[in-house]
Amino acid sequence: MSGMNVLLQKEFREAWRSRKFLWIPLVFALLGMSEPLTNYYMMDILEAVGNMPEGFEMLMPELVPADLLLATISQFQLIGLLVLMASFVGAISKERSNGTATLLYVRPISFGSFFISKFIVISAVGFVSIVAGFAASVYYTVVLYGTFEVGTLLASIGTYFIWVLFVLALTLMMSAAFKTTVAATAAFIIIFIGQIIDGLVGTFWTISPWKLPLYGVQLIRGTMEMSDYWWSLVMTVVLICVCMSIGVFSMKKNASSTKI
Amino acid sequence: MMEELANIPWAIIAPLIGVQIILVIVALIDLSKIHATNGPKILWVLIILFINLLGPIAYFIVGRKQS
Numbered sequence: 001m002s003g004m005n006v007l008l009q010k011e012f013r014e015a016w017r018s019r020k021f022l023w024i025p026l027v028f029a030l031l032g033m034s035e036p037l038t039n040y041y042m043m044d045i046l047e048a049v050g051n052m053p054e055g056f057e058m059l060m061p062e063l064v065p066a067d068l069l070l071a072t073i074s075q076f077q078l079i080g081l082l083v084l085m086a087s088f089v090g091a092i093s094k095e096r097s098n099g100t101a102t103l104l105y106v107r108p109i110s111f112g113s114f115f116i117s118k119f120i121v122i123s124a125v126g127f128v129s130i131v132a133g134f135a136a137s138v139y140y141t142v143v144l145y146g147t148f149e150v151g152t153l154l155a156s157i158g159t160y161f162i163w164v165l166f167v168l169a170l171t172l173m174m175s176a177a178f179k180t181t182v183a184a185t186a187a188f189i190i191i192f193i194g195q196i197i198d199g200l201v202g203t204f205w206t207i208s209p210w211k212l213p214l215y216g217v218q219l220i221r222g223t224m225e226m227s228d229y230w231w232s233l234v235m236t237v238v239l240i241c242v243c244m245s246i247g248v249f250s251m252k253k254n255a256s257s258t259k260i
Numbered sequence: 261m262m263e264e265l266a267n268i269p270w271a272i273i274a275p276l277i278g279v280q281i282i283l284v285i286v287a288l289i290d291l292s293k294i295h296a297t298n299g300p301k302i303l304w305v306l307i308i309l310f311i312n313l314l315g316p317i318a319y320f321i322v323g324r325k326q327s
Contacts, residue, residue: 018324019286019290019320022286023283023286026262026279026282026283026317027317029279030279030313030317033275033276033279037272083321086321098285119290136279138269138273139275140272140275143272144272198269224305253285
């Protein structure tokens with residue numbers, strides 16, 4: 001891989017200069033904090049907001065730590081992924097449209113190492129983000145509710161990371177293949193409509209990348225059918241590789257559309 | 261006064277305050293170095309300082325002008 005180190009340094013510096021390494025993890029940490037806190041103080045919040053009828057009583061469900069992790073993950077699934085995808089969907093297409101790419105494409109750098117260097121940096125940001133998010137969520141859950149088993153918790157975080165890798169690979173592929181706006185629309189549709197479809201009729205199949213976040217929580221609960229889990233994991237990893245190869249290919253194809 | 265301070269559950273509040281302060285500081289440093297923002301700079305200073313948690317995030321998403 002020629003020039004891989006240089007490219008990696010460039011990408012890391014760019015991510016650092018645009019403060020993405022700082023604020024995206026902090027957003028995830030906030031999302032992670034909000035779920036256990038609002039659930040724990042729900043009664044107080046309702047009382048403070050007021051307007052409750054006289055003698056109103058509500059039975060709060062008894063939450064176990066895994067429930068809170070699931071709630072946190074569903075926050076990540078919407079807002080977290082939106083932030084991640086929105087900030088990285090321009091990674092390749094913006095360079096093409098503002099002309100930075102001309103400086104890079106004339107050099108003898110393989111498109112493969114170019115794409116992979118971007119992917120590594122983006123997944124590093126994703127990794128730091130979800131670790132920060134889960135750390136915040138787990139901290140509050142442990143303080144307010146109860147403890148986790150370390151092994152299954154780590155497995156769950158790892159599973160979620162694989163899912164985030166898939167999302168990022170797809171985003172980067174779209175970015176390589178289309179202009180920024182089209183790429184954003186396509187990536188959002190595939191990820192979010194996919195989630196909706198999976199939520200509506202997902203009971204009919206058990207193996208899909210969209211199910212991975214849920215499976216991660218089921219690992220903690222200990223109710224996971226392991227063969228489904230492994231097949232989904234394998235499928236996701238294969239899809240990541242497919243996305244990356246399509247991405248490299250379309251990057252090569254679109255190199256001529258760079259603005260000079 | 262000290263009793264009231266001791267009654268606050270610090271284990272719960274401290275991380276939130278910490279994240280908030282880090283976000284504000286990072287956003288302000290970035291704002292002072294950046295060349296131009298979307299909208300007047302002084303407005304962003306006020307937003308970052310006075311809107312808890314969401315202000316700095318809004319600045320990073322909307323306020324930074326990507327050159």
